[in-house]
C-alpha cells in the first residue's frame with residue numbers, strides 16, 4: 354500500500370473519495386465502498402427537510418456523460434443516522450454533503466452540528482447542486498430561496514455560509530464549488546477567506562441531454578418522467594474542463610483541492626493530482642461499473658507511484674502546473690510530420706484534413722510537403738495505425 358495523504362487536516366489512506374451521490378446514500382453502500390478500497394465517502398446531499406422528494410432520473414451514456422436532474426436526497430435525521438452507522442461499520446472518512454437556503458445561516462449550522470455529533474469527519478458545503486433553485490433560475494424564474502449552485506455563484510454568500518458553519522463546528526469545513534461561474538477562483542478564495550479547510554471541484558456543469566429528433570424533440574434518457582430539467586453533468590465528457598478548473602484552483606489557493614468531474618480510470622486520478630489535486634473523487638463511473646472500479650483506480654494509482662519511483666503522493670501534486678503559461682508566452686518551434694512508409698496502409702484518412710495542405714496523395718499513398726506543414730500534430734491522432742510522428746526541424 355502507498356502512503357496516506359492529508360487533506361483539510363484529515364489523514365486519508367489513499368487519495369480516492371466517493372463523490373456525493375447515490376453510491377453514498379446507504380450504509381450498505383458505504384461498506385461496499387470501503388471494501389473496494391475507497392479512503393472516504395461524501396455522503397448523499399442532506400437538507401434539514403427536502404424542498405421536494407426526488408427520484409433518480411439521469412441521462413446516462415456510459416463512457417460519455419451523465420446528466421442528473423432529479424434524485425432522492427436525505428432529510429437530516431436520515432443523514433445523521435447514515436453517518437452514525439457508517440462510522441460504526443467502516444473506517445472511512447465521511448464527509449457530510451449539506452445544503453440549505455442561504456437566507457437561514459442557522460439552518461446550515463443545525464445541519465453541520467448534527468453531523469458533527471453523528472461522527473462526520475468533515476462538512477462538505479454543497480454550493481454546486483444545480484437541481485434545486487438553480488434549475489428554476491435557468492428557466493428564467495425567480496426563487497425566494499437559494500440552494501446549492503445558486504449560492505455558489507456569489508462569493509459574498511459563499512463567505513457567509515462558510516463562516517457561519519465554521520463557527521458552529523470543530524471539524525473541518527470544505528466547500529464544494531459550482532463550475533457554473535465566470536471565475537471559480539473568486540468563489541474559492543471567498544471560501545478560503547472564511548476559513549474553509551479545503552475545496553472540492555467535481556464537475557456539475559449545468560447540462561441538457563440529446564433529444565429524440567424523431568419523436569418531437571423530447572429529451573432523451575430519463576425514463577418515467579414527463580420532461581427534463583437543467584441537470585448536473587458528470588462522466589468523461591467533462592474531464593478536460595475539470596482539469597482546467599483543478600489547475601486554476603491549485604494555482605490560486607493555499608488550501609488543498611479535492612478534484613474530479615469525469616474521472617473514470619486510475620490514469621485520470623494521476624492526471625488530476627498532477628494538475629494540483631490532493632484527493633480525487635468520482636461518482637458516475639461507480640454507477641456504470643459498480644464499486645469494483647474503485648479497486649482498479651486505487652490499485653492503479655498506487656502501482657503507478659511505486660513503479661515510477663515516487664516516495665509520496667506529495668511528489669506529484671501540481672507537477673504539471675509549471676508547464677502552464679499564457680498563450681503568448683509559449684515558445685513554438687518549427688517542425689514537420691513524418692510518415693513511416695513501412696507501417697502506412699494507404700488508407701488516406703490523413704489526406705484532405707480541412708486545415709492542412711501538407712499531406713497529399715501521390716500514387717495512392719500519402720506524401721508530406723514539409724514546407725506546408727505547421728507541425729500542429731493533428732494528423733498523428735487521425736492515423737488509425739499510428740504511423741505519423743512530428744519532429745522538430
Ligand SMILES: Cc1cc2nc3c(=O)[nH]c(=O)nc-3n(C[C@H](O)[C@H](O)[C@H](O)COP(=O)(O)O)c2cc1C
Pocket residue numbers: 372373374375397398409411419421424450479481482529555556557585586587588589613614615616634635636637638
Ligand atoms: C445521480 C447523481 C447524484 C448526485 N448527487 C450529488 C449530491 O447529492 N451532492 C453533490 O455534491 N453532488 C452530487 N452529484 C455530483 C457528483 O458528486 C459529482 O460531483 C459529479 O457527478 C461529477 O463527477 P463524476 O463525473 O465522477 O460523476 C451527483 C451526481 C450524480 C450522477
Ligand code: SF4
Pocket residue numbers: 692696697698699700701702703704718719735736737738739740741
Ligand atoms: S492515415 Fe496513416 S495509414 Fe492512413 S494513409 Fe495516412 S499515414 Fe497512412
Ligand code: SF4
Pocket residue numbers: 689690706709710711712721725726727728729730731732733743
Ligand atoms: S502536423 Fe498538422 S500541418 Fe503537418 S501534416 Fe499533420 S495535420 Fe498537416
